[in-house]
Amino acid sequence: MPVPAAAATASRDPALHDPVTLAQALIRCPSVTPEDRGALGVLEAALTPLGFECRRLRFSAPGTPDVDNLYARWGQPGRGRNFCFAGHTDVVPVGDEKAWTVPPFGAEIIDGQLYGRGAADMKSAIAAFVAAVQRFLAAREGRLDGCISLLITGDEEGPAINGTVKVLQHLAEQGEKLDACVVGEPTNPFRLGEMMKIGRRGSLTARITVHGMQGHVGYPHLADNPIPRLLDILSALKGRRLDRGNAHFEPSNLEITTIDVGNPANNVIPASAKAVLNIRYNTEQTSEGLKSWIRRCCEAVCGREENGARFELVLEDGAMPFLTEPGPFVRAMADAVKAGTGREPELSTTGGTSDARFIQAYCPVVEFGLVGQTMHKVDERAAVADIRALSDVYEGMLQRFFAG
Known part of the structure; x- marks a missing residue:
């Protein structure tokens, strides 16, 4: 130009x-x-x-x-x-x-x-x-x-x-x-x-999608609501103190940046629920350690049911x-x-x-x-x-x- x-x-x-x-x-x-x-x-x-x-x-x-x-x-x-x-x-x-x-x-x-x-x-x-x-x-x-x-x-x-x-x-x-x-x-x-x-600090983004089955709220036994499972995952992630920081870094911090089900109706159980979170982390953590922890939390919640619940997890490194x-x-x-x-x-x-x-x-x-x-x-x-x-x-x- x-x-x-x-x-x-x-x-x-x-x-x-x-x-x-x-x-x-x-x-x-x-x-x-x-x-x-x-x-x-x-x-x-x-x-x-x-x-x-x-x-x-x-x-x-x-x-x-x-x-x-x-x-x-x-x-x-x-x-x-x-x-x-x-x-x-x-x-x-x-x-x-x-x-x-x-x-x-x-x-x-x-x-x-x-x-x-x-x-x-x-x-x-x-x-x-x-x-x-x-x-x-x-x-x-x-x-x-x-x-x-x-x-x-x-x-x-x-x-x-x-x-x-x-x-x-x-x-x-x-x-x-x-x-x-x-x-x-x-x-x-x-x-x-x-x-x-x-x-x-490092930056790690996690994109979590929990799948269920769409249905009528009046017939919940014919549907499978993914929202409670997603909330349980997020609660487990947010409930953990990652670390207390160190001499040069403040404590690592996890923030949930969006939760979405794409559902405009109040009488429909959605088929899936999504959330995005970002962790700004210090040298007390590693990318691989954080990724493993997030995956374990998803597996622990979604694996509680007899046949298990399906989830997708995309992990993106922004910086180390x-x-x-x-x-x-x-x-x-x-x-x-x-x-x-x-x-x-x-x-x-x-x-x-x-x-x-x-x-x-x-x-x-x-x-x-x-x-x-x-x-x-x-x-x-x-x-x-x-x-x-x-x-x-x-x-x-x-x-x-x-x-x-």
Whole structure:
């Protein structure tokens, strides 16, 4: 897809190495998943003059949209360590555009706040990456025994199939190694510097269908109501405390997200009943252990009757839990946050998932970005001062990583 004229013109402006100006140029590319709409071109135009080698990587998979990704690297592989910044230029839909104070892709600044879809999640953080790298390399006059890379996907807000996971596989096949990574997801609840992520919980979804026999409620002996069995299963699952958490993770949590029988009539016993649940779990649990427990609960309830009751169970892994153990890398990031914001960040593992779940299999990874109060909302925005301070944090992390 061609780069929109406004984005192409903006991307040639040297002033884009200012994080706020570059963030505006990125926001003006309406890159709703899986569309790119010029966002990666804006980044390439900002990175190439700094000496980055930029590679567009397009991946496909049956039943999913093709996705464009960007891997940009400064320096030669094998010469020192490779520090990676990772993020995504795709954004969620804007919703009701009329509800926005300003056009969602206008990137307007009002009262010190940059408005636009992606301002918080996470185009501003990507702009902060670039500005940090530019200042860092300028201070060293381009001399560095190592590599700096940016791994940018257009698939994080979507299926996450043709994005970061495949870029990482491609790099491994090419023999290219990442030694550490910072993901720029919005991690702070209220103020910049409050929180960084050093891990994430796992996610497991269970889809349970219990079958019975449809019939008239006045003749229950001629029918078989599946609802009581489904409720017994859910009660057994919800009634167990999975664990009490540990030093880095809160307790694992099971939530029932839907129950449905598809039955609009009040005088019909339904033929089947369905439920969906999701477990966000910590490192005290394993995917296989949870799956086995769920299946045993279904079998125990449905096997109580003489001939047994039929059920179907579909189990889907969304993410595995991981933890980047506190050590020199985590400490360096925390020190950079404190130096740039004046706040000592909480080392957290809360929240949903991110592409860090893929990166952790290749190198140590932490997450630090902007305040997430408005991400995915109408009037998404980020404080201009925070964007600049975030860039200072990233520059400080580079200094610490490549110290000496």
